[in-house]
Every structure is written in structure tokens, then in C-alpha cells.
Amino acid sequence: MNLRHILWPDVDTGLWNDWRWQYKNRLKGAEGLFKLSTLLQKDLSHLSHVIKTYRWASTPYYISLIQDKNLLQDPIGRQIIPSPHEIQKQSYPQLSLDPLKERLYSPVPGxxxxxxxxxxxxxxxxxxxxxxxxxxxxxxxxxxxxxxxxxxxxxxxxxxxxxxxxxxxxxxxxxxxxxxxxxxxxxxxxxxxxxxxxxxxxxxxxxxxxxxxxxxxxxxxxxxxxxxxxxxxxxxxxxxxxxxxxxxxxxxxxxxxxxxxxxxxxxxxxxxxxxxxxxxxxxxxxxxxxxxxxxxxxxxxxxxxxxxxxxxxxxxxxxxxxxxxxxxxxxxxxxxxxxxxxLLPSQILDMEDGKEAIFFTYDKKIVKIHL
Ligand code: SF4
The missing domain is CATH 3.20.20.70 (Aldolase class I)
Known part of the structure; x- marks a missing residue:
């Protein structure tokens, strides 16, 4: 599937490589979703309520990298196509939109x-x-x-x-x-x-x-x-x-x-x-x-x-x-x-300074080394 040829068949290379054209022609919001859905002949109307909560836009260039018509199965599509999961009631009630507490660590705006x-x-x-x-x-x-x-x-x-x-x-x-x-x-x-x-x-x-x-x-x-x-x-x-x-x-x-x-x-x-x-x-x-x-x-x-x-x-x-x-x-x-x-685990299983250390090697051997 070549999405560039399906979605933007008449755009010449000069325009395609112009970042301003790319930015201006992002598919975005309900209108963009409608265009995508019409040209791909896929019903995406169930996503319109997702983008009311979390905005949606992407560039023609990036959208053209999608290869699978089943957009959410494609590793590029999955990164940019809204999913109903985004607004499903979460199973973790403590989930926050700002879990890293960035607002708390903000001494001045921005x-x-x-x-x-x-x-x-x-x-x-x-x-x-x-x-x-x-x-x-x-x-x-x-x-x-x-x-x-x-x-x-x-x-x-x-x-x-x-x-x-x-x-x-x-x-x-x-x-x-x-x-x-x-x-x-x-x-x-x-x-x-x-x-x-x-x-x-x-x-x-x-x-x-x-x-x-x-x-x-x-x-x-x-x-x-x-x-x-x-x-x-x-x-x-x-x-x-x-x-x-x-x-x-x-x-x-x-x-x-x-x-x-x-x-x-x-x-x-x-x-x-x-x-x-x-x-x-x-x-x-x-x-x-x-x-x-x-x-x-x-x-x-x-x-x-x-x-x-x-x-x-x-x-x-x-x-x-x-x-x-x-x-x-x-x-x-x-x-x-x-x-x-x-998060990478240490490969040292045990050690005594000045004596020896026990390592777990990359090929899963356990070795004792004097260091
Ligand atoms: S991850 Fe970065 S590029 Fe992607 S939406 Fe967030 S801020 Fe933007």
C-alpha cells in the first residue's frame, strides 16, 4: 500500500519536500479524520470522540510511511492514529495526566x-x-x-x-x-x-x-x-x-x-x-x-x-x-x-572488594573473577 499515491496523488516532489507544504497539509482534527476515512474507505467515525479529548494531526510524509491498511496494526499508524483505548476508563484509578509532576517542579511558566x-x-x-x-x-x-x-x-x-x-x-x-x-x-x-x-x-x-x-x-x-x-x-x-x-x-x-x-x-x-x-x-x-x-x-x-x-x-x-x-x-x-x-540489571551476582566477584556473562555463564 502506498499511502502517498492514494492520499496525495497530484503533489509533485518539489511541494512534497517543502516543509511548509507538509505542515500546512497535515491531516488534523475531525476534517482530517474524515478525509483519511473517505480515501481509505474505512469507517473511522468511532475515533471522532477520542480526538475531542486528545487532539490529532500528522504530516503527509509521516502518514505515507504507514504500510498496513489496518492502521492500528502498523507500527507507524499505531503511533499516530487515535485509539478508543485512550479514553477508556482506566483500570488504574491513580493514573494522572502529569505523573512526573512536571507542574510541581515548574518555578516559572514554561x-x-x-x-x-x-x-x-x-x-x-x-x-x-x-x-x-x-x-x-x-x-x-x-x-x-x-x-x-x-x-x-x-x-x-x-x-x-x-x-x-x-x-x-x-x-x-x-x-x-x-x-x-x-x-x-x-x-x-x-x-x-x-x-x-x-x-x-x-x-x-x-x-x-x-x-x-x-x-x-x-x-x-x-x-x-x-x-x-x-x-x-x-x-x-x-x-x-x-x-x-x-x-x-x-x-x-x-x-x-x-x-x-x-x-x-x-x-x-x-x-x-x-x-x-x-x-x-x-x-x-x-x-x-x-x-x-x-x-x-x-x-x-x-x-x-x-x-x-x-x-x-x-x-x-x-x-x-x-x-x-x-x-x-x-x-x-x-x-x-x-x-x-x-533498569538494566547488574551482571554482578556477588562481590567482595579486593577478593573476587561473581558475574553472569552475556551468554548466561556464571564466572568467578579475581579483581
Ligand atoms: S512525544 Fe514529542 S513529538 Fe510526540 S507528541 Fe509528545 S512532544 Fe510531540
Whole structure:
């Protein structure tokens, strides 16, 4: 099935590769759902009440990566097509829309200060494509808004000036690379004007869902504001397309290292072969697999959760099966704001300092080593 030819048969390559066209022609809301349903001759009307609670939009490019007409069976479709499960009464009554307590750790609007030396700046309220597993679904209840106001940015700057122990700002959202060029420039220049901010990290899914957004102009801006790190969000090997790889290469040629955060998602990537293929593909385009996240316990995402033990089993099976550069840290962001916890089990079974340690090897042998 080639969805590009079914849904956008008359769009020429020039337009298709123009990020503004892609953004403007996102399928979104009830109208987009209707168009999808008509062209695919599938009844999607049962999803209209889901998108009243959690908004829906995605780019033609990303939608065109879906290969299975049964949209929720496809690893790309499952990430973006709303599911009735999102609004089903949850079996865990304690589920929250903000289990990480981000609002509690927000000293000024738009800023999250949980760890001592770094903060998250929520610079944008929009995404090119809304991932159904997103842990900030709470923000989707408001209308899409572009960026922090100048006034809010000034408050953020005042807070960062007053807290010199903060050395790193993680610019996130929504997707900060969807902001208008001058807003991105403003945010970066404000961050660069604070002498204690050493490093800027940008969290973006644009290389995955709208790779055309990575323009030469944007790369020049990023280059000028180094040191910058980009952290992106590939979840499945089919996302590592020619277009996505091209976008990543442009960023890298601008002198910006790229790493990746994957979320472990039921029915999408919860098995050894898919994850191994994803991490190896990322390594081959020089993107470091940085984190594999246990899906956060956010209301409306229960259908994506994978048992902890299964995640550990998959990661254990990868150790020794592929190189360490292809194996990310497996972590959970603990509810109630307790921060990240590493989940990969230790391979040390017992040890006595200066004498010996007993290890469980990658190929399941138990060995005693004098260290
Ligand atoms: S791109 Fe990031 S912020 Fe946007 S919906 Fe996906 S996970 Fe959430």
C-alpha cells in the first residue's frame, strides 16, 4: 500500500519536500479524520470522540510511511492514529495526566527544574504529528499555540540568571523546531546570553515526522549557537528513511551531535528484533541510541505499556548480540517526580572488594573473577 499515491496523488516532489507544504497539509482534527476515512474507505467515525479529548494531526510524509491498511496494526499508524483505548476508563484509578509532576517542579511558566544542574524549557506547544504515547498529553487540551511569549521568556531568563548552578537547558515542547525561525533564534540567543548556560540540548521529533524542516538556514542558526546537542525520537526502524537520514546528516554537518530516545511501546517495538534493527540503523547513520524509556504511566497511554520484566528481558538479550554502541540505557522516569531510574540489571551476582566477584556473562555463564 502506498499511502502517498492514494492520499496525495497530484503533489509533485518539489511541494512534497517543502516543509511548509507538509505542515500546512497535515491531516488534523475531525476534517482530517474524515478525509483519511473517505480515501481509505474505512469507517473511522468511532475515533471522532477520542480526538475531542486528545487532539490529532500528522504530516503527509509521516502518514505515507504507514504500510498496513489496518492502521492500528502498523507500527507507524499505531503511533499516530487515535485509539478508543485512550479514553477508556482506566483500570488504574491513580493514573494522572502529569505523573512526573512536571507542574510541581515548574518555578516559572514554561520551565521544569527537577535536577540541580539542568532544566527543561517548554518552548513550543505544537507538534508536527501527535504521538499517541506522548507523556505531555495534558498540554493537548489547550488549543495549539506557537511559543513562549517574550514576557514568559524574560521570566525564564531571570530565573536562570538567579540560579547559576544550572548549566544545561533542554529545549523541548511540543516541538521547538516547529517554531517560526525568528522565535527559535530568539530563544537560542536568550539562552546564549546567560553566561552560566554551557550547553543547549534540543528535543525534537522533526527529523522523524517532518525531516524537510531541517533546512540549510536552520542548520546555520544551530551551528552559530553551539554547543548544541540534538536528541530525537525514533521508535521503529521503518522511520529511518532516506529523508530522515538526510535530515540527520545535515544536522551533523552543522557540527551538532545527534542522539536518540526511544519509548518501549506495545505492538510497535516491544521485541528484540525490532529494537535491535532500530538501534543498529541509528548507529549506521551515526545517531547514538541514548535512552530506551519505559512508557510513562500517563493517563490515555495504558494500551502502550510493556511489563518491566519484558523490557529487561529484551535488553538483556541484546547485550552480547550487538555492540555496546547500539545499546541505550533502559530507564524509567519514576512517577511522583522521583526522576529517572536505570533498569538494566547488574551482571554482578556477588562481590567482595579486593577478593573476587561473581558475574553472569552475556551468554548466561556464571564466572568467578579475581579483581
Ligand atoms: S513529538 Fe514529542 S512532544 Fe510531540 S507528541 Fe510526540 S512525544 Fe509528545
Amino acid at each position: 520551565l521544569i527544574h527537577r535536577y540541580k544542574d539542568r532544566v527543561v524549557l517548554l518552548a513550543s506547544g505544537i507538534c508536527a504529528s501527535y504521538c499517541r504515547h506522548c507523556n505531555r498529553k495534558r498540554t493537548w487540551k489547550k488549543p495549539e499555540h506557537l511559543s513562549l511569549t517574550k514576557h514568559a521568556l524574560n521570566k525564564v531568563k531571570a530565573y536562570l540568571d538567579a540560579n547559576p548552578e544550572i548549566r544545561e537547558v533542554i529545549i523541548s515542547g511540543g516541538d521547538p523546531l516547529l517554531l517560526p525561525f525568528k522565535s527559535i533564534k530568539r530563544v537560542l540567543s536568550v539562552m546564549r546570553s546567560i553566561p552560566t548556560i554551557e550547553v543547549i540540548r534540543i528535543g525534537t521529533r522533526v527529523p522523524v515526522v517532518l525531516p524537510m524542516r531541517i533546512t540549510d538556514r536552520l542548520c546555520r542558526l544551530l551551528h552559530k549557537n553551539r554547543p548544541i546537542w540534538i536528541n530525537t525520537h525514533f521508535n521503529h526502524p521503518r522511520e529511518v528513511t532516506k529523508e530522515a537520514s538526510g535530515a540527520i546528516e545535515k544536522i551533523q554537518l552543522a557540527g551538532i551531535p545527534v542522539s536518540n530516545q526511544t519509548v518501549l511501546l506495545k505492538g510497535i517495538n516491544d521485541n528484540h528484533d525490532v529494537l535491535k534493527s532500530l538501534f543498529c540503523k541509528l548507529q549506521s547513520i551515526m545517531v547514538r541510541p541514548y535512552y530506551l524509556f519505559q512508557c510513562d504511566q500517563v493517563c490515555g497511554t495504558l494500551h502502550f505499556w510493556v511489563p518491566l520484566s519484558k523490557g529487561i528481558e529484551i535488553m538483556e538479550s541484546m547485550w552480547g548480540d550487538t555492540g555496546g554502541m547500539c545499546i541505550p540505557n533502559f530507564v524509567a522516569d519514576l512517577p511522583e517526580g522521583y526522576g529517572k531510574a536505570r
